[in-house]
Amino acid sequence: MENPSHHSNSSSSSSSSEDEDTKLEVTRVLKRRLVVLLLKLLRDSSINKERVSTSSFTGSLFIQELLNGSSSTCYELMRMEKHGFISLCHIHNLRNRLIKNRFQHSSQTIHKYFHEVLVAMVNFSKEMITPPSFNDSSNGISNRRLRQIFKDAVGAIDGTLIHACIPTNQQVPYRGRGRGECFQNVMAVCDFDMIFRFVVVGWEGTAHDSRVLTETIRNPQHNFPMPPSGFMAPYRNVRYWLSDFRSGGKAVGKEEIFNQCHARLRNVIERAFGVVKARFPILKRMAPYSFTTQTKIVMTCFSIHNFLRQISMDRLFSNMTMKWNWKVTMPIKIKTQLQAFFDIDQEFMQQFRNQIANELFQVFS
Numbered sequence: 001m002e003n004p005s006h007h008s009n010s011s012s013s014s015s016s017s018e019d020e021d022t023k024l025e026v027t028r029v030l031k032r033r034l035v036v037l038l039l040k041l042l043r044d045s046s047i048n049k050e051r052v053s054t055s056s057f058t059g060s061l062f063i064q065e066l067l068n069g070s071s072s073t074c075y076e077l078m079r080m081e082k083h084g085f086i087s088l089c090h091i092h093n094l095r096n097r098l099i100k101n102r103f104q105h106s107s108q109t110i111h112k113y114f115h116e117v118l119v120a121m122v123n124f125s126k127e128m129i130t131p132p133s134f135n136d137s138s139n140g141i142s143n144r145r146l147r148q149i150f151k152d153a154v155g156a157i158d159g160t161l162i163h164a165c166i167p168t169n170q171q172v173p174y175r176g177r178g179r180g181e182c183f184q185n186v187m188a189v190c191d192f193d194m195i196f197r198f199v200v201v202g203w204e205g206t207a208h209d210s211r212v213l214t215e216t217i218r219n220p221q222h223n224f225p226m227p228p229s230g231f232m233a234p235y236r237n238v239r240y241w242l243s244d245f246r247s248g249g250k251a252v253g254k255e256e257i258f259n260q261c262h263a264r265l266r267n268v269i270e271r272a273f274g275v276v277k278a279r280f281p282i283l284k285r286m287a288p289y290s291f292t293t294q295t296k297i298v299m300t301c302f303s304i305h306n307f308l309r310q311i312s313m314d315r316l317f318s319n320m321t322m323k324w325n326w327k328v329t330m331p332i333k334i335k336t337q338l339q340a341f342f343d344i345d346q347e348f349m350q351q352f353r354n355q356i357a358n359e360l361f362q363v364f365s
Contacts, residue, residue, distance in 0.1 A: 131225035
């Protein structure tokens with residue numbers, strides 16, 4: 001005789017098993033239908049996908065329109081005159097490569113060519129940023145009397161802050177000089193024609209100029225163009241900055257006259273920095289690339305600055321020259337680099353400075 005309870009348990013177990021099978025089958029069917037639906041959606045989206053690059057102009061047509069159109073529009077977009085852009089393309093034979101990148105290509109393609117061009121420009125900087133000649137008697141100083149007195153001067157040296165994008169956990173050493181933003185400290189040497197002769201990039205914004213100079217000189221990889229006689233610094237505890245003389249009256253005594261002439265000559269590097277930053281707004285608001293890429297961008301900007309300076313009198317150079325064309329004492333390196341911040345005491349240079357100060361006093365007092 002059958003046990004009722006056993007029969008009931010058996011029926012319950014069988015029913016439960018059938019339910020599980022049904023659920024599994026339903027799940028498999030739903031999965032298959034979901035896969036089919038997804039495939040259909042993907043196929044439809046690829047067919048009906050909206051194009052992002054819808055401009056009627058390809059890169060080549062866009063560049064040609066710029067070069068054939070308004071000079072001001074070309075300058076605004078290219079940050080240089082038409083002939084400067086064409087010359088730069090010819091120099092590198094990169095014209096076809098550059099114009100491919102105009103909007104009608106994917107971000108991956110633009111990224112690829114951006115970095116290819118950037119590497120080429122960094123190599124180009126080795127040709128454009130070359131050390132000064134310490135044997136050349138023509139130093140580029142426009143004022144005849146100062147050119148004779150500072151006959152061995154070859155340029156000026158200074159540092160400038162360039163905006164940088166730094167990861168949050170690494171920002172502290174880059175927050176330069178009391179500001180909340182991050183910067184890299186760039187040290188450069190330029191001659192009296194506003195051509196950069198040496199550039200070192202990548203230092204933290206808080207790094208002092210004297211440290212940057214000292215470490216750069218000590219590191220043979222930088223190949224710093226050390227002047228035979230050294231650096232000529234201004235007199236200490238004596239008026240120096242041009243604003244001091246504009247607000248405080250005429251220079252008095254040989255030390256003040258020397259400092260004023262020194263400041264005006266050294267000011268050439270301030271004007272050169274001003275031209276670079278005015279031409280390339282990215283130096284004031286850097287894009288969030290890796291820091292290595294940021295340093296390459298800075299070096300590229302300085303290289304293009306030199307190239308344009310050598311081939312033409314660009315409007316930015318003209319504007320900056322007119323802006324600093326003072327009517328009083330004209331601006332004035334001894335096989336020496338004029339600088340205000342780096343105090344490298346040398347007895348010979350102190351005596352030489354006193355000699356020049358005496359000559360200036362006789363000429364301008």
